[in-house]
Amino acid sequence: MARFFIIHTLTVCLFANVQPALAQHIPQDSLYIFVQSDTLRLDATIDSLFSKRTIDAIESGMTTSIAVQFRLRTGRGDNLGQSSLLRRLEHDIWEGQYRLIRQSARPDTQITSHFEDIRHACSELRGIALAQLPFPDEPITLQMRIDVNPISPEQRERTRQWLKIIEKGSFLEFFFSLDRSASPEWVDLFRFRPSALPHLLDE
């Protein structure tokens, strides 16, 4: 028996699906939100996580940062929870080896020689903890933002300098250069009522 309902069964309870068309997006039929042990969790598959430009950069050996973030907002704008998946992808093109390093309480590294393995590891999200229950039984919006950025050694060095300034936390930097696009905006992904969510039984 299926352990949880697919998202199509939830659509009856949904107020709206407000996901806009994005290059990087999560198709409706790959999005599963469920409750397990008083924790709201998510399964999803991200489509087109890596753009052609990003793949070009990765295949050139540039280090790439991959950030996927989810958050839950009430209609009043209160933040109910946030989840971040932060990874760094290195590609040693001389050795033909990819290293995907996950930033978490216990960092882990995946090493492979196939980019498809990396794409799968970064795109297939399983059991992502969004927030602890209970929630107020009012409409809640799931939001997402994704940022995949190749970072050259020179950019890293500039960033390192900036971080030193930030860590010192004091003086004003007069000169700055806006040489990259701004951080991505939050995108509304889904709206639901907590009472309508399927509950996954503990094994």
Place this chain on the structure above:
Amino acid sequence: MYKYLILLCLIATPALGQIGHEIEKIEVRGNEKTRVEIIHQVLPIKVGDNLREGDIDRCRIVLERLLLFRTAFVNVKPGAEKGKAILVVYVQEKRFGDLGVSLEYSELDGFGASTNAHYANLRGEGKLVGVEYGLGERFKYWGFHYSDPLFLKTNQAFHIQVTGSSADRDIFRNPDPDIRGRYDLERIGFAMGFGQPSPLRAYHFVLKYAFEAIQIGDFQHPPIPTGGGIFANEIKAAVGRETLSTLSFNLFKQPVSAIWGQGTDFNARLTLSSKLLGSVANYIKLRTELYRHQQVTAGHILSLGVKTGGVWGNPPFYERFYLDGDNQLRGIERRVIGPEGGTLFVAAEALYAIDLKTLGRVYAFAESGGVHRSVNGNDRRDADFAFGVGMLLFNRVDISFGISTGTLIVKSHRFAGVKIGL
């Protein structure tokens, strides 16, 4: 989140090239409008060359100097055969170019603001067109420039620029306007030049032709004489419009002083002005600059430098050497030495600087400068010496204090600004 993300990326190390491998192919990625052959042409290594130490950095530097890309990254991967490698070039193009706005201050021109914009990569061939405008207390300028880094598909750069400026200048340096006097110096003209942009060679050579219409106007003779009548009369006699037509040869080594390291800077410019070219006067002008930056210990640099200049023939007064602007000393106010300018000049300095990382650097200095000019058969020589301390704040604002003279100088002028790569 982004702070963590950035921290996450700091640990990474860039891939290094495999020295000695023969380049079997050059692979260009990320370019959408820049033609691949432009990138191939500008790279200092070609297919069939063996990869040497520093080649990857040289490739990246030459790509960055084109001003076409927000990111340029160069790497190597194994070739199809043993001992061979593929050079991989990744570029992220600027969609437009650069926009810049800055606030400025200099001892000579006072406060001002300037703005500039350039469009990069015209027709995907690396050509740049740009405009600039500046407005200040005593100086305003505008300009248009066009440059082609690979003129006629050779590895020679070509540039042409049209510029205009108007400067409010003192005849004498004195706080009293009745002693000081003043005049306006306006220039409008164009210049075109050919040069060698490749970093393969340490020294670069640029040949340039310039034509300028120069107007001296709004002359106000100081009512209170101070013994400098000859200079005031010289300017008064030049009131009106005249033309300068010059050919110049510039030999220079890429400056290293902008970065925190050791090395040598060299710059020599020889300018020829002839009535045969349509100029108002015949003269030859030579200006040289040589600096050696030596690391004493980590973060400590000793710099020794000398600037010299000479102009022979009958140059107009504004083509003589004055100890202000580019020749400004650190502990002596502008034009205190040789206020009427010299046909020969020399300035030498020694700096001991300590790196303060992002804050800039502090330094102690000793310097000397002098000018020489012959007036009606009499030699006029003027020279002085100073020592003091200074600070290069954020590596932009150069403030120095002459202990021996009690003089505070703000030498570098760009003190705030924003540059946006689009």
